[in-house]
Amino acid sequence: MPQIIHERPEDAALIEPLLDECFGPERFTKTAYKIRENIHSLPELSFVIRDGDKLVATIRYWPITIGDMSPALLLGPIAVEPTLQGQGLGISLIRQSLQIAIELGHKIIVLVGDPEYYGQFGFDAASPKGLQLPGPVEDRRFLVKECEQGALRNVSGVIAGGSMPDMTAGRNADLSETEQLITRLAAFAPPA
Template identity: 55%
Template sequence: MDYQILAERPEDAALIDPLLDRTFGPERMTKTVYRLREMLAPVSGLSFAAIDPDGELLGSIRYWPILIEGKPAILLGPLAVEPRLQGKGIGKALVRHSLREARRLGHAIAAVVGEPEYYEPFGFRPATAYGLILPGPVDPRRFQAQELATGALDGLRGLIARDERAPAGGPAVRAVAARRRA
């Protein structure tokens, strides 16, 4: 399959929410991680799209700013691939590319809520083993974290929170949040 991974383009933004609906369904918005993302902009430089040669959006990944007991970290997700193309390596390529870029940009800790079998090969481990707590219901085996910088999780324990210092989302983010509340 021929595609390239690009920084998310302005025209991709309107296509990502419908892709997420096709991939996860509208109930995705009830998840704890959505409360951490609501009304915030994704982390600058860490939103990517897999695009085919015709310009079609095949997949997307974003990261969101969080704090662990006041220390900045990033939350991976959502990662979405067109349902008809899942299992072809697009999602894994997006994760590899974005984690490499996160390290390059100096991010020290990443967290995710997802299938351990999928995320463990990228270096994610159970977050509860690090003493991390997600505010709200989550299957503990799906809540994972990893150090992007050696020693970043040493001695760090506590509750993950929204990074309220982060920029608010643009009009598209506010429209999605309003739709969730309706």
Template identity: 40%
Template sequence: MTVSHFTIETQTAQDLDTIETMLDAAFGLDRRTRSSYRLREGEEPVEELSLVAREGDCLVGTVRFWPVIVGEGREALLLGPLAVHPDRRNCGIGVRLMETALDKARELGHALVILVGDEPYYRRVGFARVPDGRLVMPGPTDPDRMLYRELVPGALDGAEGLVLSPGRWRELDGGRLTAPRDTRPAREAAAAR
């Protein structure tokens, strides 16, 4: 493992092009077609939680958080994307970005964070699988990759239904559309891929 000396800062407007290039390299050019990206359309990330890691003048990592609404009105954050420059992976940058951002999110009064990702990686910072059928993302999403972290104990209690952007939630008349209780069709579709 290469030792990396980096600082964590709030992203600036000058970082945006470099961030987009890093995200394309990490997730591919089709990344915007994924459910979590579609959920972010028309929304802005939480500015205070849009962080970058730098080694000197080089941007080597990025993380963002987005506001979402769960079910009939529970506010939460959607973590992502998180990316680290390919030459700086396995140096602790991603975990440190998340730890810093999650601490800031708690300080700002946020209670619940969700994401779609690999549980073994995100477990390092306290994420766990969402209980079956509790939360559903619009569009195809493998329910085994739906993860959550409570920043306030009990924040997931009673949270269930569709995860929507605030704009889409308002369009649906306060999110009256709720998640189906049986997620087997979603699991079967994910297994078929």
């Protein structure tokens, strides 16, 4: 019986082959990967599905900022072992992890994925709301979910990888915090 559990350190070696199988090696060139390049996924929001000894699914969330000011999460990748796809594992993994993200106080979640799938979880187009990615992606696949009504009010700009450690989720940085953040985020700037 497949079970959702928190990702453990030993799962990492099994997650990579699953991602290779689902997305292929070219996944590393994608914009979402570039954003995640120098940051760590959040352990409290990283889950796997185990079926006995086998790891059959993975989901991770990453700390990001929008417009250098607003903390948010980047969801992905999510992958389900091909032979087990279409049995509800993906939906369970997303529902349960989203619920925990919301309980932890996260207000905004972005992802790159098919709107036909993610619409059911409350994601819709991010570009019309003023959000931008730092690299190419099919516009219709850039999605955002407001976990609380109005969370995107006064929030716009480019997504960058990196957390705001001194900030609680949902609070905007003040001027001096923003300056510190810009300096720190320079490390994450996409190549010219």
